[in-house]
Amino acid sequence: MELADRVQSLTPSSTLAITSKAKALKAEGHDVVGLGAGEPDFNTPSYILDAAKQAMDEGKTNYTPAGGLPELKQVISDKFKRDQNLSYDLDQVIVTTGAKHALYALFQVILNRGDEVVVPSPYWVSYPEQIKLAEGQPVFVATKESNQFKMTPEQLEEAVTDYTKAVIINSPSNPTGVLYSEDELKALGEVALKHNLLVVSDEIYEKLIYGAKEHVSMAQLSDQLKDHTVVINGVSKSHAMTGWRIGYAAGNKQIIQAMSNLASHATSNPTSIAQYAAIAAYTHDEKEVIKMNQAFEERLETLYNWLLDIPKLTCVKPDGAFYLFPNVRQIVDDSPFDSVDEWVKQLLEEEKLAIVPGSGFGAEDNVRLSYATSLDDLEEATKRLKRFVEKYS
Template identity: 65%
Template sequence: MEFTLADRVSALTPSTTLAITAKAKEMKSQGIDVIGLGAGEPDFNTPEHIIKAAYDSMKEGHTKYTPSGGMATLKEAIIQKFKHDQNLTYAASEVIVTSGAKHALYTLFQVILNEGDEVIIPTPYWVSYPEQVKLAGGTPVIVEGKEENEYKITPKQLEETITSKTKAVILNTPSNPTGMLYSPQELQAIGEVCLKNEILIVSDEIYEKLVYDGNTHSSIAELSPLLKEQTIVINGVSKSHSMTGWRIGYAAGNEKIIKAMTNLASHSTSNPTTTSQYGAVAAYFGDQQPVEDMRQAFEERLTIVFDKLNNIPGFHCLKPQGAFYLFPNVSEAAKNTGYNNVDEFTKALLEEAKVAVIPGSGFGSNDNIRLSYATSLDALEEAIERMNEFVVNKSK
């Protein structure tokens, strides 16, 4: 018997990031010396006090269901975090805890989008944004964040893209994959366009704790009460506390939307993993020094490897202000080494130089590659040396 898949999944594009990471792991399992720079997760273990809190919770019998929208104690921790970091005040009814920030985004689009509703997505974008919008019946509308504007869109671009079908715009700051930050002034100007046209702002701030060179993160929701009212903030503990596998994220914003998300979650996941929630409580209420230690380590790596990467012939990279990615334009290097496009160049880097990076096409930017510096400094320097040797030899 032949089964027919639903249309909603037949059109999905597989995650480029996961595909490259899986290929690199397969090569490593065959004994091939591959350096993987594809993974989007910190290379540090979860801080010990978080692990202990989760372990203790299990020993104490906290292994049962929790409310679908998350435990009250974790919501309180999140509320206090917002108050401390952005001076934002939320009620418990305006917060939902989810199985990762990705699940928060997925659930949000499911409850706000009807067939044909449009969501404006700036490029370069995180790979799952367009696919999640399509799964909810919406239409992704792509707007190019130009390299000369640090890969950020302008208020004019946004205004020109809005139609009667526009439901929301996604902002990701600091950005995956570019590491760029929107300034408060840029956010305010974009926010004014959203207020004028009554479109929802989806603010993905998962990398907020990872900012460098004296830069600071700003949430568009903190700029005015009107913008707060029109913004759904997405965040989580995955990147800030090195808890990617724990799968705890959250959304905060309009009570009606949060309630709908909670109702949907009750029929999909029942609740975020109980043990992980106890760990997240410890993450926010406990010692924050490990967060700063990790941030400093990433900044040190960035400082050391940035110039070396830019010295590879045909590589042109803006210095990221946050997250843990480098996003160089390598179109010139691809052309000089005889490849038709960056995708082919990336494939050759993996197969010949044994360096796994993510092609920018997965992020809506065909001229770039994404490298994660969430790995050891030795591995980073070796990877850059291999890429440089590959480009130099192929260009002869």
């Protein structure tokens, strides 16, 4: 049977592919160091586990509303008010099966065939695929390393056409970890308002910010921008809950209702037990979250300095998330390999070091390294990377 055109055009996730290959090598007994996974290496905090157990013991295992438990929506609304002074009614919030599902549902309800979405590059691997699945067209804006991989208002203005429906802002970013400042967001927001664009503000790494920098949401800059923004977030990265699959979106009531209607036919509802766990995540103190962030920041500083010792490698220092996105173009050009993808593949074969090629993120010259692993693993990874670079220089 021939498959539908919409799935035949999909590009498999490069992050999941490299993680799968690394796991297969480990299963064969190889000593693999994996810097490919985009998830915290910490277990979910115990108070969240306890809340899930309590929910099970109390029989809270039935269907919930398609758009999520009212109690969880209220907690999410309270979180917006507490963290960003944003007010959302419960009918402006939807709970989804992970932030990825929130993005998928959003594109499904806002895009018609041929509608365009501006996607700054480098980008998270699923953005263009989800847009294409909604019969939309991703329009890539190539950002510059010299500008910390940030899209400028001039670039956004140039990318807008009569078919442009939305623009994606991911801050902090996957894969670069860069963070847009308030002034930078204001300038982009002016362009969005001028052209009546919906801003898709992916804030899943909001809690993972280091140093003196602070997270700013496009939605908190003005009432106008709030009306033109759908915020995407979740507990996966902030609370080490990737497998629990709880995300959410907040924004225009009509859009949120359409997403809820879609979810009612697609997933019925997010897992009930995971929703009660998420309530605990957002109503408990953030000591565990802060502790994890401190560990990530220490790893960032350490790994970044180690990478700078590798000749011909350059790297923008990120402000958030848990990725480094170094440029290895000169290293690869001076090696016998024809592409960064081939170089990464051979690195895994020879050194059993798994990193992700930047091609999957729209950046052919870079690779993504996740520092969501121990300092010992990061030290060993750096040794293997340096040895491989020296061998083929």
